[in-house]
Amino acid sequence: MAGSSLTESFLITGVSSGLGHGLAKACLDRGTKVYGLSRRTPPDLSGRPGFVFASMDLTRFEAVPPALDKLLAGVKSLHMVVLNAGVLGDIEDLADTPLDKVKQVMDINLWANKAILDHLFKRGVAIKQVVAISSGAAVSGARGRNAYSLSKAALNMMMELYAAERQDTHFSALAPGLVDTAMQDYVRDLPDDSRYPTVQRLKRARGTPDMPFPDELAPRLLDAFRRVLREESGSFHDLRAMG
Secondary structure (H helix, E strand, O other): OOOOOOOOEEEEEOOOOHHHHHHHHHHHHOOOEEEEEEOOOOHHHHOOOOEEEEEOOOOOHHHHHHHHHHHOOOOOEEEEEEEOOOOOOOOEOHHHOOHHHHHHHHHHHHHHHHHHHHHHHHOOOEEEEEEEEOOOHHHHOOOOEHHHHHHHHHHHHHHHHHHHHOOOOEEEEEEOOOOOOHHHHHHHOOOOOOOOHHHHHHHHHOOOOOOOOHHHHHHHHHHHHHHHOOOOOOEEEEHHHOO
16 A cells, blocks of 8 residues: 555544544555544544545434535545444443443444445445454453453454455455553553453553554554455454464
């Protein structure tokens, strides 16, 4: 993707902060046009050439079609759709997590992405590649990650199912590894609990090379997006295992 130009266009969700913001910034730095979606406007990106933005609350599925129609007015094709926006939810045992809390996480991490893809395809937008930002929690079964793990595992499967249905688009789920975002602020403030060793691992990793900031990680992810195109559509990958 190095050397790309405004002839390439990316749709990225969750661009106001965290990894989505880092990806949008890295794309713009490479000359790629970015269509950004999030609740809040990223002020440092909004004035940059090639950045088009629409506000959308992912918890309101009915808001997806008008937001996409506004954002993509006249757009017939996209090189890439990056389904990045997501929430962590509470770290606690699944047995102690009410169903409504699980549903909140699933709505944002899974069903909002379905709503986005379905409307894009309904509009007839030609999409070369879809990457869903997944997590190692999708496959680790780590205690305490309950709703988050469920949502990311289901997201992986959703990419596999769409890949079987739409042969003209390449789908993949990609875990970026540890990233220093606002999610880690929540983890940092959790009390020590021997039931959840993952929490201690995250606390130890913060501030080390094992947990880069989004702007540091984003260029590596963009290169990984290109590499997964060579793999089977619908597959899951972990950036840390890609070398």
